[in-house]
Amino acid sequence: MSVSRRSFLEKSALASSFFIVPRHVLGGKGFLAPSDKLIVAGIGVGGKGKSDLRKFYESGKAEIAFLCDVDDRQAKDSVAAYPKAKYYKDWRKLMEVESKNFDAVSVSTPDHNHAVQAMAAMQLGKHVYVQKPMTHDIYEARMLTAAADKYKVVTQMGNQGSSGDGVRQLVEWYDAGIIGDVHTVQIWTNRPIWPQGIPWSKAKPPVPSGLDWDLWLGTAPYKDYVDNLIPGSWRGWWDYGTGALGDLGCHLMEAPFRVLGLKYASDVQASVGSVFTAFGQRGVFPDSCPPSSHATLTFPKTKKTKGPVTMHWMDGGIKPERPKELGPDEMFGDGNSGILFIGTKGKMMASEYAANPRLLPLSRNEEVKVKQKLERVPGSAEGHYAQWVEGAIAGYGNKQMSSPFELAGPLTEAILMANLAIRVADMPFPRPTGKGMHYPGSNTKLLWDNENMRVTNFDAANQFVKRTYREGWSLGV
Incomplete structure (x- = not known):
């Protein structure tokens, strides 16, 4: 029974x-x-x-x-x-x-x-x-x-x-001074692998049996149900997802945050790929994330850097120039995604999840030996889950987590700040002459007031810092 x-x-x-x-x-x-x-x-x-x-x-x-x-x-x-x-x-x-x-x-x-x-x-x-x-x-x-x-x-x-061995190896190399002072980080991914830069469907199919559509919408504005949104294509719509950055940014940007001690960015700018109609006109779909983007964040000097750090994020298949230390046939990142640290004395790179860390040129990996100083998480990246379970059983403050909100919060904010620039770069405004549209955000560096969580020089971006929930929903603070 x-x-x-x-x-x-x-x-x-x-x-x-x-x-x-x-x-x-x-x-x-x-x-x-x-x-x-x-x-x-x-x-x-x-x-x-x-x-x-x-x-x-x-x-x-x-x-x-x-x-x-x-x-x-x-x-x-x-x-x-x-x-x-x-x-x-x-x-x-x-x-x-x-x-x-x-x-x-x-x-x-x-x-x-x-x-x-x-x-x-x-x-x-x-x-x-x-x-x-x-x-x-x-x-x-x-x-x-x-x-x-x-x-x-x-x-x-x-x-x-963040629980993997790779990011800890990168920290140990950097702390040992192997590549000098890092001033630039380049990150790239082949995401999105779902449709972006498209119009919202005009079809109104019935809600499938077993799905509570209103509950799925939750905090988002009400729209009629459309097919092909669930389970994964919602990522490409700003009402629900956060695009390629939201999907892979936390996996790729976490390593620079940990290695360099980054926290909150001071400014960001972006450019985006466009979709054009059969008549050669730019498709304007502000509800949908763009098909590709390049965002550049500036982080102030930290205890682990000698000056500001510039971070480049590229998605939609855009990649940075291959470093000269990498052979013409050697893998750049993991082929689809990657992280490249550029220092005053050398470079190091890693794949998605900061896996497979490598010094450049690759021959240095046989020559350079640095003593392990950081404790590894049992099970590496796969141990991330058990780490949380054991930490919760132990109680608050009794076991170190790899990605507690103390660290994950500022990382998430940086990702979402890059999205501010991506959204306003793709936001159309009527021209003062009344003829056609223009995109002033695409030519603007957004300056960030971190204490007040506000863009100081382009007010249109601030509507995305804190959205308005649908009636009946609240964060409760």
């Missing part, structure tokens, strides 16, 4: 005065007995959410007790994998009814709903694991970073490369 966890504990406690009830069941925020497994609730349990839950479970220290998804089609594999887990459609109902019955929440929904779900969990004292990017907006990232400290919960963003 199946009984709920709460019912079982209540009946067992009555049966024996010596039964030890775990502290999380008694409602204490952030408290776990050392022998307990982490009781996890998953919000968004298809796709990446499914694989995240599997990794938590494979740690041997997590129990997947609750599943929540607005789309039964996407959730079916997780429902089958955890038959004892209780299933909810609405995450708000899950938190209202079951808040005393789980310790931690995994959020793997589209970007536009990350913040409200993670914030609600933290306000209940729950540890949170949130898929990258941490949030959709800069304001949300700043609020979640503050909330993690306020509520004393263990946090982790889902950029597993």
Whole structure:
């Protein structure tokens, strides 16, 4: 006979005065007995959410007790994998009814709903694991970073490369002075691999059975359902996703942040690729991310650099010039993505997730030996999940995380700041003459007031720093 966890504990406690009830069941925020497994609730349990839950479970220290998804089609594999887990459609109902019955929440929904779900969990004292990017907006990232400290919960963003050996090797090389002082970083990716720079469909098909479309929209403005948005093409629409930067930026920009001690950028500028109609006119689709972009961020001097650092982000297949130290037939990055550090005494590069770090020219990798100084995460990048599980069991401040919101927040803000420049570069404005459109943002360097979270010289960009949620939705701060 199946009984709920709460019912079982209540009946067992009555049966024996010596039964030890775990502290999380008694409602204490952030408290776990050392022998307990982490009781996890998953919000968004298809796709990446499914694989995240599997990794938590494979740690041997997590129990997947609750599943929540607005789309039964996407959730079916997780429902089958955890038959004892209780299933909810609405995450708000899950938190209202079951808040005393789980310790931690995994959020793997589209970007536009990350913040409200993670914030609600933290306000209940729950540890949170949130898929990258941490949030959709800069304001949300700043609020979640503050909330993690306020509520004393263990946090982790889902950029597993931050737990990898590769980024630690890069740090050790840089700290040993092997490539001198880094002043420029170049990052590139073949993303997007979904449609971008396209018009919103005019078709109005019926909402598929099993999908709660209104709940899927969540904080976003209401629009009628369209096909081919779920499960992955939502990334290319600004209402829901954050484009190529949101998908891979956290995996590629994390290494420069850690290696160079970067935090908040001071300015950003961007150029974007265009789509042209059959008549040779530029297609204007401001709701859709552009097909390609190049953003340039400037970061102030840090404790690990001698001056400012310029970071170039390129997507849509755009790549930087191959370094002269790299042979004509040698792989640049991993072929699709890469990170190149340019220092005063040399260069080093890595692949996606900061994997396969290499000094340039490649012959240096046989010659240079640097003593390992940084502790490695057991399991490297794959150990990212177990690290969070064990950290949550240990409690706030008792175990080091690779991507806590303290670090993930500023990284996410930099990614979203680059998106500000990309969005305004592709934003059409009527010409003062009244004839046609122009794109003043494409020729503007956005100057950033970090304390006030505001662009100081191009006000049109500020509407994207903190968006307006649909009526009925709130971040709760």
